[in-house]
Amino acid sequence: MRYDKNSQSAENIKKAFGDEAAGHARYMLFGEEARRNGEEHLANVYDRLASEELAHAEMWLREMGGVGGTEENLNASIAEEKHDWMMHYMPYASTADHEGYEELTERFLNTANVEKRHEAELKEILGSRRNGSFYRDSEAVEWRCGNCGYVGISENAPAVCPLCGYPRGYFRRG
Ligand SMILES: [Fe+2]
Ligand SMILES: [Fe+2]
Numbered sequence: 392m393r394y395d396k397n398s399q400s401a402e403n404i405k406k407a408f409g410d411e412a413a414g415h416a417r418y419m420l421f422g423e424e425a426r427r428n429g430e431e432h433l434a435n436v437y438d439r440l441a442s443e444e445l446a447h448a449e450m451w452l453r454e455m456g457g458v459g460g461t462e463e464n465l466n467a468s469i470a471e472e473k474h475d476w477m478m479h480y481m482p483y484a485s486t487a488d489h490e491g492y493e494e495l496t497e498r499f500l501n502t503a504n505v506e507k508r509h510e511a512e513l514k515e516i517l518g519s520r521r522n523g524s525f526y527r528d529s530e531a532v533e534w535r536c537g538n539c540g541y542v543g544i545s546e547n548a549p550a551v552c553p554l555c556g557y558p559r560g561y562f563r564r565g
Pocket of ligand 2: 536
């Protein structure tokens with residue numbers, strides 16, 4: 392689609408993505424709650440709505456060019472995680488602290504820490520993909536198949552799982 396990147400419409404697409412993503416999360420949780428209360432039919436409706444909202448979120452995110460190749464996505468998510476803990480949760484924590492909300496301060500700080508770990512985890516994955524060590528070690532190590540639980544010992548992760556036949560992408564160090 393063609394529109395000016397600085398237009399109100401571009402801004403609206405961004406907002407639409409945020410709303411659809413939040414709607415997806417909300418309906419997933421409402422569905423779980425309905426299921427917990429024995430309202431299976433309602434839970435199924437929420438499940439369907441949740442997946443339709445996710446489809447809308449995807450549509451708008453793709454429209455913004457927000458889904459790229461693996462490297463690009465890793466870089467984007469690393470930046471996003473960093474932005475979240477640094478620019479959002481840390482300032483949220485100090486505001487809560489200034490306002491005298493101790494528990495909330497603690498919760499913002501704890502969430503910031505988790506986002507920081509997300510950033511580090513993704514960074515490590517990106518780095519090991521770049522230097523080729525993601526599926527390769529310098530010595531024989533355990534590789535575990537995330538599909539069937541098969542464990543093998545070798546330098547390289549198996550190209551396919553000898554037990555279930557799933558591809559290398561399912562393996563991680565035991
Ligand atoms: Fe995160
Ligand atoms: Fe397997």
